Amino acid sequence: MATPDDDEVKKGVSRREVIASTGVGMLSASLLSTVPAVASGALPERSAHSLEVPNGALLPWKKTAGAKVFHLVAEEVEHEFMPGLKAKCWGYNGRVHGPVIEAVEGDRVRIYVTNKLPAATTVHWHGAIVPNGMDGVGGLTQKSILPGETYRYEFELKQHGTLMYHSHHDEMTQMAMGLTGLFVIHPRAPQSRVDRDFALLLHEWKVVPGTERPDPNEMTDFNLLTMNGKAFPGTAPLVIERGQKVRIRLGNLSAMDHHPIHIHGHRFWVTQTDGGVIPQSGQWPESTVLVPTGSTRTIEFVADNDGDWPFHCHMTHHVMNQMGHGIPNMMGVEPHGLDAKAMPLLPGYMTMGQAGMGEMAHMQNMPVPPNSVSIVMAKGKHDFITMGGMFTVIKVRQGLKSYEDPGWYENPKGTLATYATEAELQRDGIKVG
Amino acid sequence: MKNVLFLFLLAAASCAVIDKAKGHAELAQAVEARIQAKTGWHEGTPEKEQIDARVKSLLEGGLTFKNAIEIALVNNAALQATYEDLGISQADMVQAGLLKNPVLGFSLGLPLSRAGHLEMEFSVVQEFLDLFMLPLRKRVAKEQFLLDVQRVSHEALEVAAECGKAFIDVQAKERVVEVHRVVVQSYDVAATLAQAQKKAGNIDDYTLTQHLNALVKAQVELSRVELEWVEAREGLNLLLGLEGEQARWQLKEPLPVLPAEEPQVTNVEALVDQGRLDVAAARKHQALLLQGVDLAKTWRWFGTIELGAHLHQDPNGPELVGPTLTLDLPIFDQRQAFIARLEAEQRQADRRLNALLQKARSEARVALAKTKHTREVAMKYRDVVLPAQDALNALSLRKYNSMLIGLYELLENKNHQLEASLEYVEALRAYWVAQVELTRALGGRRAEAQPKVPLLPEPSKTKTQEHEHHGHP
Incomplete structure (x- = not known):
């Protein structure tokens, strides 16, 4: 050398x-x-x-x-x-x-x-x-x-x-x-x-x-x-x-x-x-x-x-982290009767997944296996980002001082999807069941 | 002369009073020293009301191991019958102290000619030899009585050991039933999940049916162990002589965990030699026969000593034969054949004592080994297997929280934990049964040499909490 x-x-x-x-x-x-x-x-x-x-x-x-x-x-x-x-x-x-x-x-x-x-x-x-x-x-x-x-x-x-x-x-x-x-x-x-x-x-x-x-x-x-x-x-x-x-x-x-x-x-x-x-x-x-x-x-x-x-x-499935794929299909499962029976037997148990994985983001304080990131989700500007894995963010800005992470994007007025008001729905003739 | 004889007869009769308590007090003492339990028979056959009152008080507040044994000692039907052997033996002993009733002789002489007159003669004949042999006969009968006390005490200890094992069996089976109820709960949760999934349209009939069948199988298994539990209770009831309302006791304490320390039992062979009452009885029998041979040889020219009387059947021990003693004049029969027979019987008793000792020592060695082995197994379960199962349960919940596994796998883990609990129950049962067997094999143990049953932890509010805190359900 x-x-x-x-x-x-x-x-x-x-x-x-x-x-x-x-x-x-x-x-x-x-x-x-x-x-x-x-x-x-x-x-x-x-x-x-x-x-x-x-x-x-x-x-x-x-x-x-x-x-x-x-x-x-x-x-x-x-x-x-x-x-x-x-x-x-x-x-x-x-x-x-x-x-x-x-x-x-x-x-x-x-x-x-x-x-x-x-x-x-x-x-x-x-x-x-x-x-x-x-x-x-x-x-x-x-x-x-x-x-x-x-x-x-x-x-x-x-x-x-x-x-x-x-x-x-x-x-x-x-x-x-x-x-x-x-x-x-x-x-x-x-x-x-x-x-x-x-x-x-x-x-x-x-x-x-x-x-x-x-x-x-x-x-x-x-x-x-x-x-x-x-x-x-x-x-x-x-x-x-x-x-x-x-x-x-x-x-x-x-x-x-x-x-x-x-x-x-x-x-x-x-x-x-x-x-x-x-x-x-x-x-x-x-x-x-x-x-x-x-x-x-x-x-x-x-x-x-x-x-x-x-x-x-x-x-x-490539934008999830270490989730298991052999778990039972819980979509649409009514949890109440089940929880009433399962909780006394399995303290700490709670039925999850009956409406998908999105809710998992809110359960991050539950004990999980060490050295694992199965349900870890990043908090975004508006809510949890329900994705992981092969995922990154391209941040396009005007007037950058450096290429350090500039933080979350500030949406200009009128360019962000928001809750539709009653007036708006009425104006456009949208009837919500 | 007539007055002297009368006084003598009076004295002999006054010595021959039956004492109801005789033998029972000795038995009570022997049993209490060996297994720290009271017979309730120390004053002889109690009245039925007395027995009922004692059983009632011993059942108060639920059945304990010690009380179960005390109930058996006072109320076991077969043992009650055996206790009466003491009465029979004592009667024999008293009988042996009584002289034969004198024979009243009367003779009448009729005159053959008118010159003659009527002559009458009375006589009381008391066998001289009977008077001579009385002290010897009394001594033998007393030894025989002491032998019978030992034999009956041994029987009481045997019943106590059977009762102890049956009690532990009930404790274990009750725990097994409790665990199986949780197993059913677990399969019920799985079936409930399957039904909810089916309702949501997530599984097919095939999978649903599998889960429902698994639940039914668990329920059938529960029913089977419940029957075993009922059988175990009835087995104990039979030993305790309990029926009707009295047979519906509750256990006061669950199957105990291991004692903190194992009592040190060393030199079991010496303990067997000193402690076992069947060994002592066999030894006494052998000594009696030896004495009999000596007597027969000494008195062969004066009379014959006859040995051999009632025969007792002990299921686990030798046949015990008690001697009676009679003497007659060896005019035609000088008893050479009978002495040979006695000598053979004496040798037989020798051999039987040896066989009994070998068997008893072997039983004690095996029982001691069993206490050590079963303790190690139970400790493994307590210190390794159950904590590991608890950890697996906690870890599986973590995996569940991470959506790596589902509820079915959580329940599978729970079932593994329950299986381990059942194995632990079996290990504890085997340990406590081995302790009872060791006590039996040694012919009892002093209180300080008995394993100390640990105090119960405070009962938890729910079963589930108990699983969490005590490591086994």
């Missing part, structure tokens, strides 16, 4: 200039640490390469003769999915998912991979066009990296786009434990420039409530759906100044699910896949993009509608 050169450390916001100048600067060799990539402070200037990773980080690198050098350390990580739920996962460089590798088309990258896991591993550069021996498939294209060993991957980036990386050794276990990350390669000659460039990796997990480790054996019943490793309300909002051109890169490394990601209050264009840019003639506008597992989709839009807008997977 090279000697650290602290004088030339470049971090955070300043690093976009580093990348813009194709890596002239040197980054700290304290490569194990990562760089918070959520923009903060004063509004930064526009840049083609200001990649932002909500709740995530960028992987530091340094320039050496002939290559950008990165260092990934695969290791066990205690990861917080949201306040109230932590688990021992596997990640890279102390994070789940691994920090985003950011580079530029034409770069030669040298990526060291140290295995601090109790099992052998490899890293596959998902979507990258690499020499066969650099593809990272355990057994097929290389020897697996044994615990304690460090391997070197080195190849030239012959493409640009949103790619991913993940373990390709005992994938079922290792990806279920979190060994995944995004790999963003900027074009050397960008065709389309944006003001904001977000990267989100979608994933799904099985963490049994009350346990502290994902269950990698699960095949179908996942109970935790995440964006950059966080489940709502743990997801950081995407704060955008009105009029900014926004790019969101979506990767999906879920074990078994595809995710139709839907935006509110806007429509977008799907501009790229993990295969590269979609020719303009092939793009079409929509509000939901299906991101199949093992794929990336990049969408672009102009944030021209102020407000707090959900951005979420449209599979309804």
Whole structure:
């Protein structure tokens, strides 16, 4: 490993200039640490390469003769999915998912991979066009990296786009434990420039409530759906100044699910896949993009509608947290006679769910299993937000001072759904039974 | 001379007064020292009214373990019959102290010729040998009487042990019924949920029927254990000799939990040798036979000693044979065969005593092992299984609160908890029965060597609260 050169450390916001100048600067060799990539402070200037990773980080690198050098350390990580739920996962460089590798088309990258896991591993550069021996498939294209060993991957980036990386050794276990990350390669000659460039990796997990480790054996019943490793309300909002051109890169490394990601209050264009840019003639506008597992989709839009807008997977069970799915159907069940009999037998029992899950938000003071977030719901401006999981909020505002969370949207008069008055109903001839 | 004889006869008769209390006081003392319970018979056969009054007072305020045993000791029909053996034995003993009634002789001489005259002669014949043997016979009869006191006391302890076990069985069965009532409640809740779901259109007839059937099965099971409970009560009633209104007692105390400390019982084999009355009786019998052999040998030229009399059947012990003693002149029969028979009987008594001792020591060792084993099992349930079931119940409620499971699963957990409670009841029953068996096997225990029944906790207002606080329903 090279000697650290602290004088030339470049971090955070300043690093976009580093990348813009194709890596002239040197980054700290304290490569194990990562760089918070959520923009903060004063509004930064526009840049083609200001990649932002909500709740995530960028992987530091340094320039050496002939290559950008990165260092990934695969290791066990205690990861917080949201306040109230932590688990021992596997990640890279102390994070789940691994920090985003950011580079530029034409770069030669040298990526060291140290295995601090109790099992052998490899890293596959998902979507990258690499020499066969650099593809990272355990057994097929290389020897697996044994615990304690460090391997070197080195190849030239012959493409640009949103790619991913993940373990390709005992994938079922290792990806279920979190060994995944995004790999963003900027074009050397960008065709389309944006003001904001977000990267989100979608994933799904099985963490049994009350346990502290994902269950990698699960095949179908996942109970935790995440964006950059966080489940709502743990997801950081995407704060955008009105009029900014926004790019969101979506990767999906879920074990078994595809995710139709839907935006509110806007429509977008799907501009790229993990295969590269979609020719303009092939793009079409929509509000939901299906991101199949093992794929990336990049969408672009102009944030021209102020407000707090959900951005979420449209599979309804993917916007719940650790709820159980084998519970009896209680819809419409008359609870009174039942409660009278059950309460003496089961102190603390009360019939729930006879009108759905929405009421659960109001029951958050009841004792629940430790380390579980099954019924945790965020309080919104108007009421509880009855959603969790693969859900975040895009906050579009005018006159932002920073990209810190600006709080709830103040609805201009006359633009908020409210209780219909008697006069209004009469005026419009609406009869309510 | 006639006056002397008259006085002698008078003295013999005056010694032979029947004492009603004799034997019963000794029995009462032996029983109380061994199981700390009063027989109510220490003054001999009580009047029926006395017995009724005592039973009534012992039933006052509900039946307890100790009172049940005292009722059995005074009111058990078979035992009452056995107590009368003491009267019979005492009568035998008194009889043994009485001389044979003198034989009145009268002879008349008729003259063969006119010259002769009528002659008459009276005589009172008292067998000289009878007078000679009287002290010996009395001594043997007294020993026999003491043997009978031991034997009857042993019978009383046996009945007390049976009664103790039957009482514990009733306590356990009552608890089992209570738990099964909660089981029915649990299945009733599930059936109620199923009906509400069916009404809401959420389940089909198939699923509804399954839940309704499960409820019926639980009700049938309750009815079965209720019958077992009634049978257990009737079994106890029979031992207590209770009928009619008196048979409708309530238990004053539920099945006790484990005592804080286990009484130290060491050297059980010595305790058996010293404590068991059937062993003592067999020993006395053996000694009597040995004495009999000696007597027969000593007196073979003067007369014959006959040993062997009433025969008592003890279901768990040896046959006890009591001797009587008579002596006659060995003119034709010098009793060599009879002495051989006596010697064989004496050896047989020896062997039987040995067999009884082996069996009694074995019973005591097994009973002691059972108290230790059952205590460990009951402790496991008390300290591990039941708290775990309570924790599972609480955790399942947490899961329910998180909508991870539904009411059916909560009830399943509740049912597991109830099953564990039933297993705990069985463990406690086995423990207390083992303690009674140990007491029986040792021939009783001093009060300080008996397990201390723990005081009851304050009764809770509802059963459900009790589950929460005491860890088992």
